[in-house]
Amino acid sequence: xxxxxxxxxxxxxxxxxxxxxxxxxxxxxxxxxxxxxxxxxxxxxxxxxxxxxxxxxxxxxxxxxxxxxxxxxxxxxxxxxxxxxxxxxxxxxxxxxxxxxxxxxxxxxxxxxxxxxxxxxxxxxxxxxxxxxxxxxxxxxxxxxxxxxxxxxxxxxxxxxxxxxxxxxxxxxxxxxxxxxxxxxxxxxxxxxxxxxxxxxxxxxxxxxxxxxxxxxxxxxxxxxxxxxxxxxxxxxxxxxxxxxxxxxxxxxxxxxxxxxxxxxxxxxxxxxxxxxxxxxxx
Amino acid sequence: xxxxxxxxxxxxxxxxxxxxxxxxxxxxxxxxxxxxxxxxxxxxxxxxxxxxxxxxxxxxxxxxxxxxxxxxxxxxxxxxxxxxxxxxxxxxxxxxxxxxxxxxxxxxxxxxxxxxxxxxxxxxxxxxxxxxxxxxxxxxxxxxxxxxxxxxxxxxxxxxxxxxxxxxxxxxxxxxxxxxxxxxxxxxxxxxxxxxxxxxxxxxxxxxxxxxxxxxxxxxxxxxxxxxxxxxxxxxxxxxxxxxxxxxxxxxxxxxx
Numbered sequence: 001x002x003x004x005x006x007x008x009x010x011x012x013x014x015x016x017x018x019x020x021x022x023x024x025x026x027x028x029x030x031x032x033x034x035x036x037x038x039x040x041x042x043x044x045x046x047x048x049x050x051x052x053x054x055x056x057x058x059x060x061x062x063x064x065x066x067x068x069x070x071x072x073x074x075x076x077x078x079x080x081x082x083x084x085x086x087x088x089x090x091x092x093x094x095x096x097x098x099x100x101x102x103x104x105x106x107x108x109x110x111x112x113x114x115x116x117x118x119x120x121x122x123x124x125x126x127x128x129x130x131x132x133x134x135x136x137x138x139x140x141x142x143x144x145x146x147x148x149x150x151x152x153x154x155x156x157x158x159x160x161x162x163x164x165x166x167x168x169x170x171x172x173x174x175x176x177x178x179x180x181x182x183x184x185x186x187x188x189x190x191x192x193x194x195x196x197x198x199x200x201x202x203x204x205x206x207x208x209x210x211x212x213x214x215x216x217x218x219x220x221x222x223x224x225x226x227x228x229x230x231x232x233x234x235x236x237x238x239x240x241x242x243x244x245x246x247x248x249x250x251x252x253x254x255x256x257x258x259x260x261x262x263x264x265x266x267x268x269x270x271x272x273x274x275x276x277x278x279x280x281x282x283x
Numbered sequence: 284x285x286x287x288x289x290x291x292x293x294x295x296x297x298x299x300x301x302x303x304x305x306x307x308x309x310x311x312x313x314x315x316x317x318x319x320x321x322x323x324x325x326x327x328x329x330x331x332x333x334x335x336x337x338x339x340x341x342x343x344x345x346x347x348x349x350x351x352x353x354x355x356x357x358x359x360x361x362x363x364x365x366x367x368x369x370x371x372x373x374x375x376x377x378x379x380x381x382x383x384x385x386x387x388x389x390x391x392x393x394x395x396x397x398x399x400x401x402x403x404x405x406x407x408x409x410x411x412x413x414x415x416x417x418x419x420x421x422x423x424x425x426x427x428x429x430x431x432x433x434x435x436x437x438x439x440x441x442x443x444x445x446x447x448x449x450x451x452x453x454x455x456x457x458x459x460x461x462x463x464x465x466x467x468x469x470x471x472x473x474x475x476x477x478x479x480x481x482x483x484x485x486x487x488x489x490x491x492x493x494x495x496x497x498x499x500x501x502x503x504x505x506x507x508x509x510x511x512x513x514x515x516x517x518x519x520x521x522x523x524x525x526x527x528x529x530x531x532x533x534x535x536x537x538x539x540x
Binding site: 021048066067068069070075076080081084085086087093094095096097098100115116117118119120121122123125126183184185186187 | 344345346369371372373376379380402403407408409410411412413414415416417418419420421422424425426447448449450451452455
């Protein structure tokens with residue numbers, strides 16, 4: 001599939017998970033295509049980086065579900081900031097572990113998973129829908145004769161079921177099996193398993209995989225479509241194919257500060273399409 | 284070109300702070316020493332290189348390294364360090380719940396009871412300044428030993444009320460151990476587990492720390508006279524910092540002067 005065909009399949013109001021972490025291995029070609037597509041009122045579930053930021057800049061986001069948004073080497077994501085400070089998006093703000101357990105629950109088709117992450121913090125205050133559960137078992141760490149301690153009260157991390165997920169990996173085959181070659185899988189396989197339809201972009205489509213079987217992160221059984229997008233994570237990192245393009249990321253963050261600069265940035269790099277992006281933006 | 288300090292030079296404020304960060308992990312044994320900012324990361328690696336050799340430390344990414352490695356500079360990528368283990372983000376989140384981890388977090392705001400905020404400033408519904416989000420702070424503070432590193436001690440950070448509780452109060456936490464700033468070292472030994480001044484860095488005064496704190500800071504039992512001076516790093520610690528772990532001087536950029 002092409003990135004534009006994938007983006008066109010995302011309906012208004014969809015709950016969309018986006019793989020990667022901060023400004024690392026984000027499916028940016030798919031995100032750029034989604035910026036150009038008609039979909040709106042999205043709920044974006046992400047360990048947020050410029051994916052969430054760009055979609056905020058294009059007014060695509062009704063709600064973000066995220067534990068953070070950052071560009072890593074630049075601490076704060078400028079468009080997520082602006083959207084929050086202008087009151088343009090709703091936010092479900094979770095602890096990172098609570099967020100991962102929500103994806104794990106959805107991946108396993110469980111209604112929730114228990115975790116202490118969030119207790120006593122304002123995550124409980126700003127998410128009044130979060131419920132706690134009491135363990136049916138004595139807590140571990142009780143006395144040596146096996147009595148156990150008082151049963152724990154835990155947060156029930158609700159399943160983060162996704163209508164669709166976007167994930168970018170280093171290699172894929174035409175059937176939609178995906179391979180990561182970098183140091184960290186992030187939560188990409190969980191996004192794929194938590195989603196009804198996962199769309200995979202990759203640096204290169206291959207006929208056969210090289211390397212250890214443990215690097216085959218995403219199975220075709222979870223994938224609805226695959227796109228070959230060289231530089232498809234740019235300007236975020238995609239180790240070992242390329243590192244983060246710090247200069248371009250700085251240009252993105254600087255452009256966000258000035259409306260005219262932003263008009264030029266978006267016209268040159270996003271509105272003009274992915275072929276133009278590859279010519280103009282990739283080093 | 285400015286001359287790099289040699290070990291004979293007296294310690295800078297940053298180097299005192301790094302040694303104070305390192306001391307947070309003293310006696311911790313075989314746990315992950317996790318940190319995010321230059322001085323706290325250097326503290327973890329310095330502790331491992333000297334008095335806490337069993338600590339586990341990372342390359343700043345997914346690798347547990349066989350030796351404490353120099354701070355990444357953001358310039359040309361260094362050669363990949365030798366790994367003794369693999370800790371991708373998902374396993375950090377596993378380790379947070381497992382508990383064998385002592386993390387030194389940052390804080391944009393901290394109140395006298397140890398609640399911290401890195402999420403946003405102002406009302407949460409529509410903040411005047413959106414920051415990072417809570418990240419892993421809630422889970423970290425209820426399950427791990429947590430210390431804090433604050434590179435600029437000020438009333439903006441140490442405030443009577445935080446806007447969004449990301450890290451929980453000392454009374455609700457697993458263990459809040461110590462808070463290191465560019466001026467002082469504190470712990471939670473005050474009345475009702477409140478913040479208490481332990482030592483001031485060489486050249487700093489108790490009055491200066493109290494002026495830069497937006498609530499009443501508890502003092503040790505003996506009062507102001509019982510506030511110690513933060514120890515100076517040893518010659519070997521200075522050599523490790525200056526020649527091995529941070530030859531480019533990232534610590535002095537985080538804490539100038």
